Amino acid sequence: MGILHDIGKYFLMIKLSFSKSCKKEVLYKQIFKEINDLILDSIQIVSILSFFIGGVVSIQMALNLENPLLSKTLIGYATRQSVILEFAPTFISIIMAGKVGSYITSSIGTMRVTEQIDALEVMGINSLNYLVFPKVIAMLLYPFIITIAMFLGIIGGLLAMTLTGVPSESYIQGIQMDFESYHITYSYIKTLVFAFVLATVPSYHGYYMKGGALDVGKASTRSFYWTSIIIIILNYIVTQLLLA
Amino acid sequence: MIEVKNIYKSFDKTEVLNKIETVFYRGKTNLIIGQSGSGKTVLLKCLLGLYEVNSGEILYDGISSKNMGINEKLEISRQMGMVFQGSALFDSMNVLENIRFPLDMLTEIDENEKNERALKFIERVNLKDAIEKLPSELSGGMQKRVAIARAIVMNPKYLFCDEPNSGLDPKTAIVIDKLIQEITKEYNITTIINSHDMNSVIEIGENIVFLKEGLKIWQGTNKEILKSKNKEVDDFVYSSELLKKLRV
Structure with missing residues (x-):
């Protein structure tokens, strides 16, 4: 019953976030602030992770394709598919559930604990619209981060192969092999679904938290736990619907 | 002026406010006092419109809270200002x-x-x-x-303050109390302060409502409270050793 109650409350929160809108100028300002906090501040960690994970993926592919009958182009092909289909959209989203999700839960949770949300309500402001809606809009730029992750993951693979001694021509030929643009579409659809989850689930955990400073930490942990689980389940559902 | 008419508030089966009937005057510092758990915060939140009362009504300069539409509620809430216990900046x-x-x-x-x-x-x-x-x-x-x-x-027409001097040293607390009182007079606001600080009661209590276990026990001014014959008020006012000594 507890989970059903939470699911209902979560959808009501989303409905309220999109209703009784605050002034446009205020929302614009908030959206730009959120783009900075959620998107631009995440580029560095996503770039570093993608680059090195791309390198590791290609090395492991090379390790498993030692058979001389198998073409070296398969390394580039497999790396590209892994990065585009799973690593960039899903793995990065799980990392973002920790990075962005914890930030959202703790910042909204702290506002709850210090009565800042009550202050907004007393002023007659729809606090959910003011706090959650700009995050949802800012996360529409999340595919931009995933594009960087895809690009750097493949480049990381290329560099690792060059250092390992695999000819870069084979790798480049591999990443161009049997390219299906629908896989990119699939990947971006997933990314947008995850972006919505990343903006709203941590907001829910922060907004409805109760207690003091210690509970803000607990809410952040709970938020990461649930955001990751929801992302993994939705990943399966979207993949089943779009690729199966 | 805010008139509270026979309000009753409970959470599930727990009765928090029972038949509260009182008036908070414009241009005066009105204090709601009482021990922790007496219903002060719930009364303040009912006045702010954050809690719906189960029965009774609240009149904001004659406008009843009963059957108020969303727009009317919004209009009233925009005439309210609130100072939170932790400032909420x-x-x-x-x-x-x-x-x-x-x-x-x-x-x-x-x-x-x-x-x-x-x-x-x-x-x-x-x-x-x-x-x-x-x-x-x-x-x-x-x-x-x-x-x-x-x-x-x-x-605002109405200013609500929840424990405005909690966490402050006695000297700063008096400065804040005095500032609220000056602003109340200057802008002719109906100010309602939730407090359990006897210094505030003595310094700025022009209209004091004393609550105990959800009931209004006593109402009067700061001068009257020190001479009150009501046992419960007396126990609250003279709960500190210092005040007991000063009384003698």
């Missing part, structure tokens, strides 16, 4: 931005006018030198003054 905004915030959110006036109005109240609470500072750079007393300025920047 927005961490990411400096003093000027915090005070300007209600103007940015709720008015259509131009930027210059907003700044002028905010600066007027910043000067009123003596924070001219702290305009650019963030809440984390301010002392507790300064934070309370910012909260007061933010609460009155929209020229």
Whole structure:
């Protein structure tokens, strides 16, 4: 019953976030602030992770394709598919559930604990619209981060192969092999679904938290736990619907 | 003026307020006092419209809270200012931005006018030198003054203060109490302060409502409370050893 109650409350929160809108100028300002906090501040960690994970993926592919009958182009092909289909959209989203999700839960949770949300309500402001809606809009730029992750993951693979001694021509030929643009579409659809989850689930955990400073930490942990689980389940559902 | 008529409030089966009947006067500092758990905060939240009462009504200058539509509620809530116990300032905004915030959110006036109005109240609470500072750079007393300025920047008819001097040293607490009283007179506001601080009661209690276990036990002024014959009031007022000694 507890989970059903939470699911209902979560959808009501989303409905309220999109209703009784605050002034446009205020929302614009908030959206730009959120783009900075959620998107631009995440580029560095996503770039570093993608680059090195791309390198590791290609090395492991090379390790498993030692058979001389198998073409070296398969390394580039497999790396590209892994990065585009799973690593960039899903793995990065799980990392973002920790990075962005914890930030959202703790910042909204702290506002709850210090009565800042009550202050907004007393002023007659729809606090959910003011706090959650700009995050949802800012996360529409999340595919931009995933594009960087895809690009750097493949480049990381290329560099690792060059250092390992695999000819870069084979790798480049591999990443161009049997390219299906629908896989990119699939990947971006997933990314947008995850972006919505990343903006709203941590907001829910922060907004409805109760207690003091210690509970803000607990809410952040709970938020990461649930955001990751929801992302993994939705990943399966979207993949089943779009690729199966 | 706010009139409270026979209100009753419970949470599930727990009765929190029972048949509260009282008046909070315009231009006066009205205090709600009582021990922890007496129902002070719930009464304040009912007056703020954050809690719906189970029965009875609240009249805001004659306008009844009963059967009030969303727009009427919004209209009343925009005539209210609130000073929270922990100040509730927005961490990411400096003093000027915090005070300007209600103007940015709720008015259509131009930027210059907003700044002028905010600066007027910043000067009123003596924070001219702290305009650019963030809440984390301010002392507790300064934070309370910012909260007061933010609460009155929209020229509210009703000002609510929840334990405005909690966490402050006695001297700063008196400064904050006096500031609230001065502002109440200056802008002719109906101010309602939730407190259990006897210093506040003695300093600024022009109309005091004493609650115990959800019931209104006593109502009067700061002069009357010190001479009250009511045993429960007497126990509360003279609960400290210092006041007991002074009484003798």
